[in-house]
Amino acid sequence: MKQINQNSVLVRVPASTANLGPGFDTLGMALSLYAWLEISVADTTTFEFYGEGNEELPKDKSNLIYKVAQMVFLEAGVAVPDLHIKFYSDIPLTRGLGSSATAIIAALIAANALIDSPLSDNRLFQIATALEGHPDNVGASMFGGIVVAAWDGEKAEYVKLTPPSQLTTLVVIPEFHLATEKARQVIPDELEMADAVFNVGRSSLLVAALATGQLQLLAHAMQDRLHQPYRTPLIPGMSHILEQSVQHGALGVALSGAGPTIITFVDRDLAATSKNQLERFLLETLSEQNITASTHWLDPCNNGSVVMKQAVSESLQLPFLDRIKGEINV
Numbered sequence: 622m623k624q625i626n627q628n629s630v631l632v633r634v635p636a637s638t639a640n641l642g643p644g645f646d647t648l649g650m651a652l653s654l655y656a657w658l659e660i661s662v663a664d665t666t667t668f669e670f671y672g673e674g675n676e677e678l679p680k681d682k683s684n685l686i687y688k689v690a691q692m693v694f695l696e697a698g699v700a701v702p703d704l705h706i707k708f709y710s711d712i713p714l715t716r717g718l719g720s721s722a723t724a725i726i727a728a729l730i731a732a733n734a735l736i737d738s739p740l741s742d743n744r745l746f747q748i749a750t751a752l753e754g755h756p757d758n759v760g761a762s763m764f765g766g767i768v769v770a771a772w773d774g775e776k777a778e779y780v781k782l783t784p785p786s787q788l789t790t791l792v793v794i795p796e797f798h799l800a801t802e803k804a805r806q807v808i809p810d811e812l813e814m815a816d817a818v819f820n821v822g823r824s825s826l827l828v829a830a831l832a833t834g835q836l837q838l839l840a841h842a843m844q845d846r847l848h849q850p851y852r853t854p855l856i857p858g859m860s861h862i863l864e865q866s867v868q869h870g871a872l873g874v875a876l877s878g879a880g881p882t883i884i885t886f887v888d889r890d891l892a893a894t895s896k897n898q899l900e901r902f903l904l905e906t907l908s909e910q911n912i913t914a915s916t917h918w919l920d921p922c923n924n925g926s927v928v929m930k931q932a933v934s935e936s937l938q939l940p941f942l943d944r945i946k947g948e949i950n951v
């Protein structure tokens with residue numbers, strides 16, 4: 622068995638929005654909202670979680686982060702150590718911003734870095750895709766930018782695009798949780814050919830529009846008939862937001878991942894008054910349905926996961942995080 626040379630590793634992983642409308646299980650974009658994971662070799666396995674909802678996560682060896690780290694050690698043929706796991710996340714759980722993908726990617730990258738990275742990034746991506754069941758969130762969280770990916774159940778292939786510099790996003794995050802598993806159950810097993818053609822056209826146009834910076838095409842290109850129509854009953858107010866956001870200043874709009882968060886794509890030079898108007902529209906539409914929500918302006922994040930270079934003695938404490946959030950621009 623190989624030996625572990627480092628004591629501690631800290632990684633930062635961005636949130637992601639999946640599908641971008643028509644690219645179900647295929648398109649993902651990293652967002653400027655982050656989770657941090659620090660793992661250290663320890664005598665017994667212990668956990669510290671910070672961030673909304675994270676204190677509820679299992680704090681034993683059934684925890685996703687612990688189990689995924691073990692997969693890396695096992696595949697690399699390294700003696701499985703006990704770990705001290707510290708996780709801090711600004712990414713809300715079960716809201717459509719890829720929290721499960723960030724946990725998986727963070728665990729894979731941190732565990733691999735702890736043992737001097739014997740597994741390639743591509744291998745980590747393959748493991749992450751198989752664990753998550755689709756490559757869109759994990760690809761974006763790992764590589765950053767916009768990831769276009771296809772998985773056949775065995776192998777995932779992807780291309781990363783740099784998001785257009787004019788593009789920013791406004792997300793509206795409802796207070797309620799919606800597990801991806803539940804939001805996948807409502808999608809039918811079969812599809813009309815006309816709807817399939819509709820989505821192939823929109824998804825292809827969307828990738829071309831994003832690759833060439835033709836943001837005026839987003840309103841058309843972000844339309845979907847594959848999953849959003851079936852998920853609208855799960856999110857009251859969503860159909861009105863999908864229909865009306867462009868009239869309220871957005872370039873395009875989509876359900877973020879499996880929801881309930883809705884993401885609007887916005888020209889970063891849009892006038893401040895129009896930005897405020899869009900924000901009000903989103904919040905008021907949900908409020909009319911008695912849904913409390915918050916809005917956040919999030920830029921696309923072109924960097925994927927990063928192993929932070931910091932002294933091993935520094936730990937993942939909140940004052941430390943405040944400092945790295947302010948100082949490190951990766």
Ligand SMILES: Nc1ncnc2c1ncn2[C@@H]1O[C@H](COP(=O)(O)OP(=O)(O)OP(=O)(O)O)[C@@H](O)[C@H]1O
Nearest residue numbers: 685714715716717718719720721724800801878879
């Ligand atoms: N840090 C973590 N440690 C352990 N489990 C986690 C962690 N983060 C997320 N999870 C698991 O992932 C679940 C959320 O995943 P889910 O796919 O339902 O939503 P999401 O990933 O936030 O949204 P989406 O996939 O739609 O973008 C949580 O309920 C929890 O079980």
Ligand SMILES: N[C@@H](CCO)C(=O)O
Nearest residue numbers: 639645646801878879
């Ligand atoms: N593509 C996935 C993303 C959420 O994990 C879905 O829409 O179900």
